[in-house]
Amino acid sequence: MTRAFPYLLLPHLWASRNRANRRERGDMSRAILFGGVAAAVCAALYEGSFWLTGQLADYAELGDYLLRIGLSWLFLTFLSFLAFSGVVTALSAFFLADDLRLLLVAPVATRRLFHARFLRTLIQSSWMVVIFVVPVLVGVGRARCAGLGFYATALLTVIPFAVIPVAVGTAVTLLLVNTFPARRARDLLMLMGLLFAASLVVVLRMIRPEQLLRVESLPDVTDFFATLQSPITPLLPSFWAGETLFASLSGGHDLLHAAALWTTAMAAVVLLTAAGERWYFAGFSRSQEAPKARFTRFRGIDTLACWLPLSTVRRQLLVKDTKIFLRDVSQWSQLLLLLALVLLYLYNFRVLDLQRIPYMSGFIKNVYAFVNLGMAGFVMATVTVRFVFPAVSAEGAAFWIIRTSPVRLRDFLWSKFWSGLVPVLVLTELLTVAANEFLGVDPFVKVAAALAILCMSFALVGLGVGLGARYPRFGADPSQVAGSYGGVAFMVQAVLFVLVMIVLVGWPASLYVVRHVRGLPLTAAQQLLAAACTIAGIAISVFVWLASMRSGVAALERMSD
Amino acid sequence: MIAIHDLVKRYGQFTAVDGVSLDVQPGQIHGFLGPNGAGKTTTLRMIAGLLKPTSGSVAVNGHDMAQEPEQAKASLGFIPDRPFIYEKLTAGEFLRFHGGLYGMNGNGIGDRVREMLELFELGRWENELVESFSHGMKQRVVMCAAFLHRPRAVIVDEPMVGLDPRGARLIKDVFRTMSARGVALLMSTHTLEVAQEMCDRISIILKGRIIASGTVPEIRAMGDRHDDQLTSVFLKLTGGSALQEIDEIV
Numbered sequence: 043m044t045r046a047f048p049y050l051l052l053p054h055l056w057a058s059r060n061r062a063n064r065r066e067r068g069d070m071s072r073a074i075l076f077g078g079v080a081a082a083v084c085a086a087l088y089e090g091s092f093w094l095t096g097q098l099a100d101y102a103e104l105g106d107y108l109l110r111i112g113l114s115w116l117f118l119t120f121l122s123f124l125a126f127s128g129v130v131t132a133l134s135a136f137f138l139a140d141d142l143r144l145l146l147v148a149p150v151a152t153r154r155l156f157h158a159r160f161l162r163t164l165i166q167s168s169w170m171v172v173i174f175v176v177p178v179l180v181g182v183g184r185a186r187c188a189g190l191g192f193y194a195t196a197l198l199t200v201i202p203f204a205v206i207p208v209a210v211g212t213a214v215t216l217l218l219v220n221t222f223p224a225r226r227a228r229d230l231l232m233l234m235g236l237l238f239a240a241s242l243v244v245v246l247r248m249i250r251p252e253q254l255l256r257v258e259s260l261p262d263v264t265d266f267f268a269t270l271q272s273p274i275t276p277l278l279p280s281f282w283a284g285e286t287l288f289a290s291l292s293g294g295h296d297l298l299h300a301a302a303l304w305t306t307a308m309a310a311v312v313l314l315t316a317a318g319e320r321w322y323f324a325g326f327s328r329s330q331e332a333p334k335a336r337f338t339r340f341r342g343i344d345t346l347a348c349w350l351p352l353s354t355v356r357r358q359l360l361v362k363d364t365k366i367f368l369r370d371v372s373q374w375s376q377l378l379l380l381l382a383l384v385l386l387y388l389y390n391f392r393v394l395d396l397q398r399i400p401y402m403s404g405f406i407k408n409v410y411a412f413v414n415l416g417m418a419g420f421v422m423a424t425v426t427v428r429f430v431f432p433a434v435s436a437e438g439a440a441f442w443i444i445r446t447s448p449v450r451l452r453d454f455l456w457s458k459f460w461s462g463l464v465p466v467l468v469l470t471e472l473l474t475v476a477a478n479e480f481l482g483v484d485p486f487v488k489v490a491a492a493l494a495i496l497c498m499s500f501a502l503v504g505l506g507v508g509l510g511a512r513y514p515r516f517g518a519d520p521s522q523v524a525g526s527y528g529g530v531a532f533m534v535q536a537v538l539f540v541l542v543m544i545v546l547v548g549w550p551a552s553l554y555v556v557r558h559v560r561g562l563p564l565t566a567a568q569q570l571l572a573a574a575c576t577i578a579g580i581a582i583s584v585f586v587w588l589a590s591m592r593s594g595v596a597a598l599e600r601m602s603d
Numbered sequence: 604m605i606a607i608h609d610l611v612k613r614y615g616q617f618t619a620v621d622g623v624s625l626d627v628q629p630g631q632i633h634g635f636l637g638p639n640g641a642g643k644t645t646t647l648r649m650i651a652g653l654l655k656p657t658s659g660s661v662a663v664n665g666h667d668m669a670q671e672p673e674q675a676k677a678s679l680g681f682i683p684d685r686p687f688i689y690e691k692l693t694a695g696e697f698l699r700f701h702g703g704l705y706g707m708n709g710n711g712i713g714d715r716v717r718e719m720l721e722l723f724e725l726g727r728w729e730n731e732l733v734e735s736f737s738h739g740m741k742q743r744v745v746m747c748a749a750f751l752h753r754p755r756a757v758i759v760d761e762p763m764v765g766l767d768p769r770g771a772r773l774i775k776d777v778f779r780t781m782s783a784r785g786v787a788l789l790m791s792t793h794t795l796e797v798a799q800e801m802c803d804r805i806s807i808i809l810k811g812r813i814i815a816s817g818t819v820p821e822i823r824a825m826g827d828r829h830d831d832q833l834t835s836v837f838l839k840l841t842g843g844s845a846l847q848e849i850d851e852i853v
Contacts, residue, residue: 339693339730358703362692369691369732439687443748446651447704448677602655 050145050158072530084177091181099185106292109182114275114284116178120171121207121280127167128211129218130231135163136212136322137219137329146326156318160311163212168204175200179287186291195290199300202307203283209310216317219325279303340365355449359457366436373429373520380425384473387417391480408555411483412548415491418474419498419540422466426506427532430462432523433507434598435514451598459507459591467499484558487551494547497583501590502536508590509535512597539586546579604629604678604756604787605650610659612645612811619645621811622659627756627787627804632778634802635791638841642811643791644684647760650789651681664755677705680749684761686741690734694725694744697733698751705752719747724773738765746774756787763794775801795833805833809841 094112098105136142136159145155179196182188218231275281282299289296343364347357367373391414434455437444444454474495478488513528523529550572557564564572605627612620620642627633637643648654650661652668652675661668664678688697698716702708707715720726723743733741742765749757762778763771778788778801792798798805799819806816815825819833826836 354703354706354708358700362689362696362700365696366689366691439685440689442651442653442681442683442687443701443704445653446676446679446681447701448673448675448706449704450673602653 047154047157048161050150050155051162053141054162069527072525072527075530075534076525080173084173087174088177088181091178092185095182095185109291110284110288113182113287114281116175117203117280117283118275118278120175121203121278124167124171124204124207125211125214126235128163128208129214130211130235131167132159132163132208132212132215133219133231135159135166136215137326142326146323152322153315153319156315156322160209160212160314160318164205164208167208167211171204172200182291188291192287192290195300196287199283199286199303202303203279205307206279206303206310209307209314213314213317216314216321216325219329220321279306338369340368343368353453355453356457356460359454360461363433363436363458363461376428384421384469387421387473388476388480391477407481407483408487408552410481411478411487411491412544412552414474414477414481415494415547416540416544418470418477418495419502419543420537421473422470422495422498422502423533423536423540425466425469426462426502426536427524427529428520430458430466430503430506431510431529431532432520433458433462434511434594435516435518435523436520438516441516445602452595455507455511455591455594455598458510459503462507463499463503466503467496470495470499484555486554486558490547490551494543494579497580498540498543501539501583501586504587505535505539505590506532508592508594508597511594539582542582543579546575546582550575604631604664605633605758605789606662607646607650608660608662610646610649610661611657612642612649612654613657618811620649620656623808623811623813624659625789625806625813625816627789629755629785629787630782631803632782632788632790632801634798634805635789635808636793636795636798636805636837637791637808641808641841643808644760646808647758647789647791651679651758652676677752678755680752680754680757682742682745682749682757682759682762684764686738686745688733688741688744688748691732693730693732694720694736694747695729697744698747701748702751707752715751716747719751722750722777723747724770739767739770742766743770743773746777750777750781754786756789757781759788759790761792762790763792763797771797795837799833807837807840815840 095109098109101108136156180193183192183196186192279302282302285299286296286303289299343361347361350357350360352360391410434441444451471492474491475488478491483491509528509532510523513526513531515523515526515528518526550568553568553572554564557568605625607623607625610620610623611618623642623646625633625635635643635646645654649656650663650668652661652672655669661675663675666675666678668675689700692700695716698719699712702712702715717726717729720729723746725740725743725747728736728740733744736744742762746762749759759778762774766774775797778790782788782803790798790802802819804816804818805822806813807822808814815822817825823833823836826839
């Protein structure tokens with residue numbers, strides 16, 4: 043019996059249902075945390091679009107023009123995101139998924155399998171865009187007092203709008219896999235995508251968008267948007283979507299652009315299905331071939347490790363972890379994005395114009411130094427949860443090798459600690475020292491901040507490694523591990539720790555700066571309190587560090603119960 | 604060389620291994636047989652130090668696994684049924700890493716790695732990533748690792764799974780050679796022909812208990828009728844007579 047293609051999606055639905063029915067430890071706290079963050083983002087988007095649309099209404103025709111262009115630009119942003127997401131998701135859904143071998147040996151027509159996979163790709167690539175676009179459009183609609191027709195039009199616009207770029211992305215994947223091996227194509231795409239995202243972030247910051255917010259530059263804003271309109275813009279689905287929605291917002295209908303969206307979406311699906319029937323199986327077959335993988339040997343790491351004063355076991359663990367990390371493009375490429383954000387962060391301090399507040403600039407600079415310390419703490423927590431927390435889980439199904447070898451689990455975990463500590467400490471110390479240098483803060487504050495980062499690095503990396511050992515997820519990839527119950531628990535504890543440290547370091551340091559600016563020495567009581575705070579900060583850090591590691595070792599040892 | 608005494612493993616109310624005792628002498632190949640779910644893998648995992656027994660003791664080369672786990676493990680090699688290894692390392696890198704875990708260092712490790720890879724016919728794959736290996740090749744890499752540090756005892760869980768006839772023959776030859784050199788091998792298998800061909804002694808486990816133990820002729824003698832094969836006695840001891848009903852059902 044031939045069943046319709048949605049039947050092939052049933053295992054995913056059943057798996058989701060079973061997952062929802064099976065309560066695991068931390069499900070509720072994770073749901074509250076992620077749900078809360080999502081709700082806050084949606085509320086901010088709604089409020090932002092409602093406020094902005096309301097503001098633009100004051101500018102009559104100019105406001106309408108800006109709203110129209112804004113909608114078009116909003117959809118253009120989503121268009122590029124959906125196309126890229128479509129390429130990456132299609133690669134996984136059509137060529138790399140584990141269940142494909144099961145489905146392809148079953149008597150399932152290629153066309154049905156292709157449709158099922160395309161629907162899955164469409165849903166996986168576009169759900170996030172839909173979640174973000176809904177509060178924006180509701181905000182715009184509410185601000186313009188739009189009727190139900192606008193929301194119906196929005197629904198009928200978003201569906202074909204999502205189909206077109208995802209279909210194009212899938213077609214690109216089909217072409218890529220028929221040209222390169224699937225795993226190679228995935229690595230290339232991941233790298234290209236992250237480079238694109240990183241450069242976009244840096245370029246957007248470098249054009250200094252804050253200048254556009256000044257009232258006196260409003261005519262420049264109009265010119266700016268006008269120059270961005272190119273002759274090809276009207277040919278893009280984002281323009282059609284923007285026009286359709288704007289017409290509906292104004293109480294009219296733009297059937298031409300709505301028709302363009304729907305006919306293009308349908309044509310894209312028909313053409314993609316035809317291409318799938320012709321090239322899908324050939325591409326899948328190519329992706330199953332296992333030619334010798336090309337990779338970098340990293341002989342330098344072996345040589346370098348020989349020079350380090352480490353035991354054989356620790357040296358081999360370090361070499362193994364480093365090589366595996368560097369050979370997995372999905373791992374190290376995320377560092378590029380992080381690097382872009384760090385550059386951006388430092389650039390912000392570089393362009394910070396504190397001289398506009400002449401009498402307060404000295405004090406404000408030092409306040410900023412503590413803001414910087416807090417930010418560095420949060421960067422440290424983020425880097426730790428993404429790269430250090432999954433260190434034990436990263437052993438995956440190969441963890442039996444460590445457990446059956448004559449290596450104490452204590453040594454294993456401490457090796458993970460040291461290999462995580464060095465990069466985290468170097469990164470955050472550089473960040474803090476460079477930012478404080480750009481700000482020109484008091485030398486005492488510089489030293490205090492550097493010492494605080496040193497303490498925080500030991501504590502947070504210890505906390506990450508320890509909790510990572512207590513809540514390992516050997517089957518999951520590192521980004522999933524970071525979002526697991528243990529990862530969330532780490533982030534909550536890390537944020538609390540950073541806040542405590544800022545208070546303990548910030549209070550005596552700011553006291554010193556205030557007295558120093560006024561030319562007064564610290565009193566004996568103040569000196570005593572400052573020393574107590576410093577000792578408390580160091581003691582808490584050492585306690586968090588050692589207690590977490592001890593608890594991690596105990597958890598690893600309990601694993602054999 | 605491998606001595607386990609009154610080993611028990613309970614998961615809540617369920618007893619997976621119930622008072623198992625075994626003694627594998629140097630140079631002996633000891634077959635560990637039993638139907639699915641009988642407790643073979645659980646027992647082997649406790650001997651390898653992957654699982655903590657509820658009670659009982661495991662000693663390898665005179666070292667108690669609970670009291671001196673590092674010393675016990677240093678004398679032991681383990682070959683699991685599913686060969687999970689680091690996919691992003693080459694076979695050579697993986698073996699050097701594995702040797703390092705057992706304290707092997709210096710120039711000798713490179714020669715030893717090549718020697719083992721040649722022995723298991725993987726010499727030309729030394730510098731290729733493990734992710735491009737077939738299941739059988741990964742299984743052979745794991746065997747290279749298990750014998751790399753010259754263990755005194757080796758635990759093998761289903762050694763022939765995924766191996767082609769040539770690979771299976773190779774493994775049998777390696778096991779015999781190691782046994783002749785005094786290495787004790789405890790091997791779980793479902794392939795009764797392999798057990799009959801290779802093992803000096805056999806233990807059969809059912810529902811967590813050893814129900815028969817002895818040399819191959821002794822085990823064979825436990826059958827109802829004179830039979831050269833172990834299959835009938837295995838089925839008799841483990842309740843396999845129900846198989847006769849299959850014909851009627853099918």
